[in-house]
Amino acid sequence: MIFLTTAIDYPNGSPHIGHAYEKVLTDVLARYHRLCGQKVYFLTGVDQHGQKMVRTAEEQGVNVATLAKKNTKKFTKLLDALSISNDGWAETIDPTHKACVQKILQHLHDDGQLYKKSYQGYYSIRQEQFLTDQERDTDGNFGPEWGEVEERKEENWYFKLSEHTAWLREAMQSNVVGIEPAFRKNEVLNAIEKAESTDLCISRPKERLSWGIPLPFDEDFVTYVWFDALINYISFAGYLKDDDSELPNFEELWPAHLHVIGKDIMVPAHSIYWPCMLHAIGFSDEQMPNLLVHGWWNIRGEKMSKSLGNIVDPMELVDAVGTDAVRYYLARDIVTGKDSDFDTERLFVLFNSEMANGLGNLLNRSLNMTKASLDGKLESYQHDDEECQLVRKSHASLLENFPQKMAEHDLRGALEALVSFITDVNTFAERTKPWELKKDESKRDQLTAVLHHMCESCALASILLQPFLPDAAAKMQGQLNAAHLAELQIKDLQWGLLPAGQTINKPKPVFPRLQAQETD
């Protein structure tokens, strides 16, 4: 079983293009694994607890639970709009999750991993954490990034993070916890040093924050939001579930094949806290998850921000250009792990040239000619020549390259391989000129061969496109009149997916060209 997760989003506002990207990235991987014949469990969700939710609710003058519900809906709507195929849905206010978190806390408490102590120091309200001298700037002050800082003394519960850092360092160096891309690992190793000297405060006094999961052994406190949120990866995977629960079978899912996360939450949450938490709970090295850390979409070289007014709303984008174009662009124009520039013009250009003009047009011309000159039926044929062989060679090399790129999580590379194949087939059409062959009845066998090569190529393209653009792929298969293609797995793919005597359906553009610039 391939267990894939995204980060769970913080619904104190509307989703932006970054949220959309992470979902699409993970969805493409999930669908690809399914295409490989693997069982997949794809989990995504929302992190509804935490002080910031409370503050946002106060600002808007609504009940925090109401706000959580309202904003959560925006995220589920986005999943629909993007055709995300998640199997599970994680909401941290779910009682099942709460029960699991409390069981884990109790276990850690009984195991001596937690202790209570009083701490006096400077507290950043915005960051919801106490500050140490390490956070002071060169002048000895706390910078503006911490917002309002006040001196505060309070008792809290701590997790003995420092007792696990030696193990973590070793685990990181030996790839027990895998991190992609590799260059991110250094950041983690540097961050471990800091964790060695500090334990993690995992509670917040109820008197000042009641919106959270109460500690089972101390009613005066609720759980720190990260400690709560990270556990979603196992709680919704069925860890410590009740017998009558409908959650999946944990032993089948765990460890997570990949936690797909953004670069901002790698350190410390996912690369320090999370492995140490699992280690403390009792998970072995073999049960450690892997991280796929993706980059950010910038806007014209600048960070996306509300103050700059350059936030890209994925819902508006889907409304304007459609699900296919958004999915295609997010998968196509970024190197997994790196940052990229979000550019609507690029979206138009790439989608129009590669999908509409390239693949869509290829399918359309192939079917039209098959319809017009062969009565829509691809009979068996004898003809073969060098041009046909070239197409089959390109077909074979795509079948080799595409899975390789996907295995490296290189979505862009996989799509480039697909586009390159499409170009080869279009070239094939130019050279063999089926529109001339049809004028000579004696060349009917050759014409059939050419059109079959074109349609066969479209059949393969439709299957490889499935993880990226499932709706478009289905439309292509509908026009090819070959619904059976959707049932095939990667290992089944070879030349000859369309049987002799295949009749095709009426062609209709699958990828309408995106028109002009959007009106903003």
Added chain:
RNA sequence: CGCGGGGUGGAGCAGCCAGGUAGCUCGUCAGGCUCAUAACCUGAAGGUCACAAGUUCAAAUCUUGUCCCCGUAACCA
């Protein structure tokens, strides 16, 4: 010397980890084709791969140094 990322034809980027003819998309110029979504195909121009030194038979790729740019300042992916 906090940490990290980056500097590649007009634009945007890949390639760098595992050195070996510099690649992709768009743009520009010229041509071809007409089955198709005014789409498709061919050819051309255009780069001292930031700079310098080093290692090597060979460096965009490895090492060292220098100069620039951008994050690390949540809106949080």
